[in-house]
Amino acid sequence: xxxxxxxxxxxxxxxxxxxxxxxxxxxxxxxxxxxxxxxxxxxxxxxxxxxxxxxxxxxxxxxxxxxxxxxxxxxxxxxxxxxxxxxxxxxxxxxxxxxxxxxxxxxxxxxxxxxxxxxxxxxxxxxxxxxxxxxxxxxxxxxxxxxxxxxxxxxxxxxxxxxxxxxxxxxxxxxxxxxxxxxxxxxxxxxxxx
Numbered sequence: 001x002x003x004x005x006x007x008x009x010x011x012x013x014x015x016x017x018x019x020x021x022x023x024x025x026x027x028x029x030x031x032x033x034x035x036x037x038x039x040x041x042x043x044x045x046x047x048x049x050x051x052x053x054x055x056x057x058x059x060x061x062x063x064x065x066x067x068x069x070x071x072x073x074x075x076x077x078x079x080x081x082x083x084x085x086x087x088x089x090x091x092x093x094x095x096x097x098x099x100x101x102x103x104x105x106x107x108x109x110x111x112x113x114x115x116x117x118x119x120x121x122x123x124x125x126x127x128x129x130x131x132x133x134x135x136x137x138x139x140x141x142x143x144x145x146x147x148x149x150x151x152x153x154x155x156x157x158x159x160x161x162x163x164x165x166x167x168x169x170x171x172x173x174x175x176x177x178x179x180x181x182x183x184x185x186x187x188x189x190x191x192x193x194x
Contacts, residue, residue, distance in 0.1 A: 001145075001171060001172055001173060002173050003092060003093065003112065003173040003175075003176040004064060004065060004082075004092060004173050004175040004176050004179075005173070005175065008173045008174050008175040008176070009171050009172065009173050009174070010170065010171070010174070011170055011171060012170050013167055013168065013169055013170055014034070014167070014168040014174050015034070015035045015165060015166070015167050015168075016032055016033065016034065016040070016165060016166045016167075016168065016174060016177075016178065017032070017033045017034075017035070017037070017163070017165050018030060018031070018032050018033075018163070018164050018165065018166060018178075018181060019031045019032075019033075019163050020163075020164075020185060029043055029044075029045050029054075030042060030043035030182060030185075032178050038059070039059045040058070040059060040174075040178075041056055041057065041058060041059070041064070041175070041178055042056075042057050042059075043055065043056055043057070043182050044057060052068065052069035053066055053067060053068040053069070053086070054066075054067045054182055054186070055067075055084060056175065056178065056179055056182065063083045063084040064082075064083070064175055065080050065081065065082065065083070065092065065175065065179050066080070066081045066082075066083065066084055066085060066086055067079075067080050067179055067182060067183055068080075068081070068086055069186070076096060076097045076108075076187050077094065077095070077096040078094065078095045078096070078183050079091060079093075079094050080092045080093050080094075080095070080179055080183075091113040092112070092113055092176075093110055093111060093112050093113060093122070093176075094110070094111045094113075094118065095108055095109070095110045095111075095180070095183055096108065096109055096111075097109075097187075098124070107124065107125070107126050108124065108125040108180075108183075108184070108187075109121035109123075109124050110122055110123035110124065110125070110180065120139065120140060121139065121140060122138075122139060123136055123137065123138060123139065123145065123180075124136075124137050124139070124140060125137070125180060125184065127148070133147075133148060133149065134147075134148045134181075134184060135147050135148070136177060136180060144169060145168070145169050145172045145177070146166055146167065146168045146169060146172060146174075146177045146180075147166070147167050148164055148165070148166045148181065149164060149165050149166070149167070166178075166181060
């Protein structure tokens with residue numbers, strides 16, 4: 001199921017390593033690698049900007065997606081666009097909390113761009129961000145499309161990195177799943193600041 005593009009789908013499970021750098025200035029906050037350590041994606045966050053957007057780049061710094069938070073929404077609404085665009089014609093999906101009040105375990109609904117009415121989600125995310133054990137499901141079903149797992153090492157704690165892995169199921173767009181993880185991380189950081 002290609003959401004961002006067919007080049008991000010594989011007929012087998014894809015295991016991704018995700019490193020979130022706590023303090024960084026130059027190379028983005030996230031690095032996403034394959035099982036061999038090859039860089040697939042990185043995320044650029046503006047350091048000093050009033051806009052709440054992140055850009056998902058491929059390994060050659062080509063913008064794949066722009067993730068933009070809507071600050072006036074009570075549901076942590078995010079919109080994700082193709083490339084560096086924020087034009088509604090380039091909308092890929094919208095993500096929002098299932099309800100305004102959620103304690104510790106966010107439940108998020110994802111609506112693809114063609115789902116204009118947003119009555120039934122196309123994907124939903126459940127789990128504990130603190131435990132790094134989130135699951136992405138197709139629609140409102142129990143059909144799993146991706147799972148996140150925590151990876152702690154003494155070195156990662158000492159050098160200010162948070163490591164986890166994500167298994168993306170066969171034929172599921174892994175660029176789409178990475179964008180969900182980036183948004184989840186941002187929502188978690190905002191919740192922990194409140």
